[in-house]
Amino acid sequence: xRVYVPLTLPALAAAHRSGALGPEAFDxxxxxxxxxxxxxxxxxxxxxxxxxxxxxxxxxxLLACDPEAPxxxxxxxxxVADGAATADPDRSxxxxxxxxxxxxxxxxxxxxxxxxVDAEDAREDVSAAAEALGAADKGDDDARFVVxxxxxxxLLWFATQEIDTLLGRASGGPASES
Numbered sequence: 001x002r003v004y005v006p007l008t009l010p011a012l013a014a015a016h017r018s019g020a021l022g023p024e025a026f027d028x029x030x031x032x033x034x035x036x037x038x039x040x041x042x043x044x045x046x047x048x049x050x051x052x053x054x055x056x057x058x059x060x061x062l063l064a065c066d067p068e069a070p071x072x073x074x075x076x077x078x079x080v081a082d083g084a085a086t087a088d089p090d091r092s093x094x095x096x097x098x099x100x101x102x103x104x105x106x107x108x109x110x111x112x113x114x115x116x117v118d119a120e121d122a123r124e125d126v127s128a129a130a131e132a133l134g135a136a137d138k139g140d141d142d143a144r145f146v147v148x149x150x151x152x153x154x155l156l157w158f159a160t161q162e163i164d165t166l167l168g169r170a171s172g173g174p175a176s177e178s
Contacts, residue, residue, distance in 0.1 A: 002048060002113065003028040003085050003103055004055035005076045008062050008069040009117075009167065012076070015109055016163050021078065022106025028078075029055040032087040035099035052077070052116065054099040056155055060147070063130040071127035072118040075155060078111050115163060116155035125149045 005021055005028045015021050029035075031047040039050050052075060059073035084104050091097035118126055129150030135143035158166055 001030060001082050001085055002051075002077060002079055003030045003101060004048075004052045004116075005078060005103070006055040006058035006062060007074040007076060008059065008066055009072060009074055010066070010069050011062070012074050012115070012163065013167050015076070016167065019109050020106040021076065021103075021109060021112075025105045026103055027058070028085065028101050028103050029058065029099040030085055030087075030101045032099050032101060034087065034097070038095075038098050051099045052155070053151070056116070057151070060126065060129055060133065060150060063126065064133045071123045071130060073116075073122075073126060073150070073155060074118075075116040076109075077113045077116065078107055078109075079113055080107055080111065109160065109163075112160045115158045115160060115166065117158060117166060118153055119156050122150065122153035125153060 005026065007015070029051045031044065031051055035050060035054070036042075036047060039047055041047055055075040056073045059075055063069055063071060063073065080103055084107070085101040087101050088097070091100065125146075129147045132140075132143035132146040136147045
């Protein structure tokens with residue numbers, strides 16, 4: 001099963017150093033029955049894209065909690081055994097939990113298929129969205145517009161072999177699509 005793990009760049013660096021996502025169970029996003037029902041599609045590629053976007057939203061929430069992290073969303077796509085990720089059926093109807101799964105950790109980073117990261121030109125919008133997230137959650141329409149501005153940016157795809165380079169660029173240089 002492919003799951004999408006929301007992270008920050010410091011969390012990606014820690015996973016890269018340890019060689020694993022974890023060491024304990026962690027939240028991720030995947031194509032769940034609730035996501036299928038909400039998205040109303042049988043196209044697996046579209047559903048996986050929706051799960052990736054849900055993980056990007058969760059990465060934004062992580063950034064809002066970590067003002068020191070570089071302002072880019074990070075999502076690691078990783079393949080886990082079918083029973084390793086479970087959705088909570090009680091949370092499935094909750095729109096905020098669409099696609100959410102709990103992964104029994106740790107998961108080796110060698111099982112990662114790709115890393116998705118914002119391009120340099122998204123940093124300003126992502127930073128503003130992280131700051132506006134609390135107000136958006138409280139119903140502020142202007143703040144919601146700012147948050148949606150970050151969601152307009154597509155995440156770039158990187159091979160897992162590029163993590164070293166990606167982490168090096170985080171301190172300065174722009175990321176370019178591979």
